[in-house]
Amino acid sequence: MLVLQSIVLGLLLGGLYALLAAGLTLYFGIMRVVMIAHSAFLILAAYLAWWMHDRFGLDPLLSMVVTVPLFFAAGVALQRLLLTRLRPATLTMMSVLLTFAIALGVEGLLGYAFTGTQRRIQLGYGSASLELFGARIAVVKLIAFVLAAVALTSLYVLMKRTRFGWALRATIQHRDAARLLGIDTERVAGYGFGIGLATAAIGGTALSLDTTIYPSLHWHWIGPLMAIIVVGGLGSVPGAAAAAMVLGMAQSLLQIPMGTTWAQTVFYVALFATLAFRPQGFFGGRLAQRF
Amino acid sequence: MPNASRKIVAVGAIVVLAAGILVFPSLAPNPYILSSGVLVLNYAVLATSWNFVGGFTGYISLGHGALAGLGGYATGLLATKAGMPSFAALALAGLLVAALAVPLGMAALRVRGASFVIVSIALVLILLLVFQSWASFTGGSRGLVVPRPFDLTRPEHHRVFYFLFAGLLGVALLVWWLLDRSRFGLGLKSIREDEDKAEALGTPTFTYKLIVFVVSAGFTALAGGLYALWFGDLDPVFQFSILTGSYVVLMALLGGVRNLFGPVVGALIVGSALEYFKVEYGDTPLHLVATGLLLALVVIFMPDGILPAIGDLFRRFDRTRRSSIREVTAAELRDQRKAAV
Numbered sequence: 001m002l003v004l005q006s007i008v009l010g011l012l013l014g015g016l017y018a019l020l021a022a023g024l025t026l027y028f029g030i031m032r033v034v035m036i037a038h039s040a041f042l043i044l045a046a047y048l049a050w051w052m053h054d055r056f057g058l059d060p061l062l063s064m065v066v067t068v069p070l071f072f073a074a075g076v077a078l079q080r081l082l083l084t085r086l087r088p089a090t091l092t093m094m095s096v097l098l099t100f101a102i103a104l105g106v107e108g109l110l111g112y113a114f115t116g117t118q119r120r121i122q123l124g125y126g127s128a129s130l131e132l133f134g135a136r137i138a139v140v141k142l143i144a145f146v147l148a149a150v151a152l153t154s155l156y157v158l159m160k161r162t163r164f165g166w167a168l169r170a171t172i173q174h175r176d177a178a179r180l181l182g183i184d185t186e187r188v189a190g191y192g193f194g195i196g197l198a199t200a201a202i203g204g205t206a207l208s209l210d211t212t213i214y215p216s217l218h219w220h221w222i223g224p225l226m227a228i229i230v231v232g233g234l235g236s237v238p239g240a241a242a243a244a245m246v247l248g249m250a251q252s253l254l255q256i257p258m259g260t261t262w263a264q265t266v267f268y269v270a271l272f273a274t275l276a277f278r279p280q281g282f283f284g285g286r287l288a289q290r291f
Numbered sequence: 292m293p294n295a296s297r298k299i300v301a302v303g304a305i306v307v308l309a310a311g312i313l314v315f316p317s318l319a320p321n322p323y324i325l326s327s328g329v330l331v332l333n334y335a336v337l338a339t340s341w342n343f344v345g346g347f348t349g350y351i352s353l354g355h356g357a358l359a360g361l362g363g364y365a366t367g368l369l370a371t372k373a374g375m376p377s378f379a380a381l382a383l384a385g386l387l388v389a390a391l392a393v394p395l396g397m398a399a400l401r402v403r404g405a406s407f408v409i410v411s412i413a414l415v416l417i418l419l420l421v422f423q424s425w426a427s428f429t430g431g432s433r434g435l436v437v438p439r440p441f442d443l444t445r446p447e448h449h450r451v452f453y454f455l456f457a458g459l460l461g462v463a464l465l466v467w468w469l470l471d472r473s474r475f476g477l478g479l480k481s482i483r484e485d486e487d488k489a490e491a492l493g494t495p496t497f498t499y500k501l502i503v504f505v506v507s508a509g510f511t512a513l514a515g516g517l518y519a520l521w522f523g524d525l526d527p528v529f530q531f532s533i534l535t536g537s538y539v540v541l542m543a544l545l546g547g548v549r550n551l552f553g554p555v556v557g558a559l560i561v562g563s564a565l566e567y568f569k570v571e572y573g574d575t576p577l578h579l580v581a582t583g584l585l586l587a588l589v590v591i592f593m594p595d596g597i598l599p600a601i602g603d604l605f606r607r608f609d610r611t612r613r614s615s616i617r618e619v620t621a622a623e624l625r626d627q628r629k630a631a632v
Contacts (some may be wrong), residue, residue, distance in 0.1 A: 082587075087622070093408070097590045104586070108581075227409075
């Protein structure tokens with residue numbers, strides 16, 4: 001029973017990882033940028049959800065009405081105003097530092113505005129749970145998973161079925177060729193960043209439902225997320241999603257014999273093993289070869 | 292500037308810097324200021340050690356804080372658990388971390404750029420996890436008390452370690468300078484400029500990167516171990532903090548990674564600023580914001596650092612070197628072309 005419970009929990013956790021890793025993969029695909037600040041924005045969104053709940057009594061899910069457009073705009077601004085200023089020759093390295101600096105700034109401002117106290121949203125349905133084949137699943141975890149699944153599916157449809165999605169994928173695949181076809185790659189890249197950051201807003205809301213948050217929490221997320229995108233092969237969205245599911249499940253299952261803290265190491269073990277034996281990642285395409 | 296006078300300026304700068312560093316302890320008004328000086332020198336050693344990898348190969352590591360932490364813990368554990376003499380423990384710790392850097396480097400350096408940074412960050416996070424959880428061996432969050440190597444009063448203790456750090460800094464700078472002038476250093480710099488071309492021309496890029504990473508890790512571990520002996524108390528939260536690594540990168544970039552003294556200058560500026568902030572404002576989350584802001588400004592506006600910027604300024608006023616031919620590197624030219632498209 002415990003195993004079944006862990007599998008279900010791992011699946012639910014993996015969904016959230018997959019959504020966030022998809023955002024990171026988008027940034028990397030578009031500009032070869034490793035966005036360290038992704039999880040800082042995740043925590044920021046969780047804080048905004050908590051704050052709106054605390055202040056105005058809004059349901060955390062409603063906070064997405066504000067945070068998703070806000071984060072989209074922030075993502076576009078980040079790409080257009082900051083990242084494009086960096087020299088192309090050293091873009092990958094310098095963008096890591098720049099987004100790292102942004103992460104520090106977000107963490108510091110969160111600590112300043114809301115203090116380092118641990119926060120948690122108290123919801124009416126917070127303790128409700130369902131029985132499924134003998135496994136108990138908290139309703140909030142299920143909501144978080146559905147949220148992530150819906151967002152990930154919409155992202156997939158957007159990428160595969162819309163003109164904008166085609167333009168975005170063309171930009172990722174070959175920027176110059178895309179430009180020759182009349183795609184305004186600069187604008188598309190900006191919107192792509194906005195979408196990536198919007199996934200952080202959705203993920204943050206999902207996170208706020210059942211997690212205790214504090215400003216430095218984002219370091220606990222960025223490590224696993226980084227590991228996931230490397231294992232999945234940098235730049236491959238399906239790869240990242242698959243790696244997220246597998247590793248999320250592994251973490252959840254390993255918690256039974258090893259405890260929560262040591263189970264986290266599975267991400268780093270997977271990261272080092274991947275780099276040592278298959279540096280391009282397990283699902284990596286052409287992109288991953290050179291990075 | 293003609294060559295000879297350039298040399299005189301360079302030697303003069305070195306003499307002034309060295310004299311300033313050596314005279315500082317006798318000028319320091321109280322032990323607290325002296326201990327700040329020790330910290331700043333510690334940062335200078337860390338930044339210079341970092342610059343072996345960052346400056347020569349252009350690979351930016353955010354994980355050097357973790358290597359320093361490992362050096363500190365290795366020194367502390369060897370001294371307490373194995374009962375070794377302090378400085379033997381320090382030397383062995385440096386060697387151990389350098390040995391550990393071999394498999395680490397093999398995993399991290401096989402891939403370019405992005406993955407390397409990811410691994411370096413992961414290193415900090417995983418070590419923090421391990422050292423906090425493995426409390427029976429490392430002392431966990433209760434900390435690890437490292438015995439003091441000398442039986443001295445507090446100001447004397449600071450003074451001795453100030454000179455030890457200064458000595459280590461001197462050695463690190465000397466090695467960097469020697470590498471900079473060697474054929475090996477040339478190979479490393481060719482990796483920084485264009486790794487594919489360097490490889491095509493027969494530079495064993497992977498071996499070169501690995502060697503310099505191990506050297507860098509060794510110096511970093513020595514600095515961390517010396518810190519452990521000086522401070523006497525280790526806590527995983529501070530030893531394996533992602534902040535240490537980011538401070539070091541900020542210092543090196545601010546000073547200028549292509550310069551021998553760039554990281555030292557950066558460490559003097561940022562280290563003093565950090566100590567000043569701590570005195571004036573205490574430990575607020577705002578120091579994170581300040582660090583982040585400064586790092587962002589440096590990355591966007593001054594990626595080459597202060598020293599080259601000052602050099603440019605001087606050159607602008609120097610008519611003898613003005614020519615109609617502008618010097619641009621291949622990378623700059625490529626950037627200009629990209630920007631023009």
